[in-house]
Amino acid sequence: MDRQLHNFLDWLGHHLFACPFKTHFGFDCPGCGFQRSVLSLLKGDLLESFKLYPATIPLLFIFIYTIVHLRMDLKIGAQVIKIAFAGVAVIILINYIYKIYNHQLIS
């Protein structure tokens, strides 16, 4: 079972969507790394996931939280989503600027 899962994840790793932006323009977009990051998250490697794309975990949290909120109509749901969303935007921005400064856009 465990090996099967690992094989599946390996297979998935070779069949990620290529970023259309990167194939056309040759450098990363602000979302590049997200799929690899999710993959390493599925493998259980939190640190690697964070290194590849820091916004993954909050982003997934927002998705799940929104679904729960729309189903169950939580009291502070909208407020939490707003704050988390702003946080994610800031993280993405900082990550991208960091990449530019360290010449990691072309890899």
Added chain:
Amino acid sequence: MSEEQENPQENRPIDLNKNETPPFGPLNSGPSVPPPFQQPPPFGQFPGGMGMGQQNLPNATAALVLGIIAIPACCFYGVFGLIFGVIAWILGAGDVKKYNLNPSLYTESSYKNAKAGKICGMIATILSVLFIVFVVLIIAGAITNPEAYDKFFKGFN
């Protein structure tokens, strides 16, 4: 708003007419829609978010979902993020305005959703615009000054 004409509930003998008119079909046909700009019925407003006779704002959920999708969509050329963000912004703003016109008509939770959708749309729009401006600058730089472009991206080694 067509509902403003039919104010007093008691004076109307014929109830049929009223039941047909509301433009947004209410899910729960409790005590019919409270007249706008009047004291809300004593039981309705606050105790339960799902107040009786109140309905959800029509676009609140759509605005919220679109606003959240806009951030991942921002990575496809930034254009999709811009589109989703602007749509979420407009839908959310429209609903907020609608709620402010007569707050007693709609549920408060959907108002909060609409507001969150509006803000998420705004953030996504700003992010997409920043990205698009960045790309345009890069392309312009690459065309006019290729060496600086190489240095900028590949470092000085």
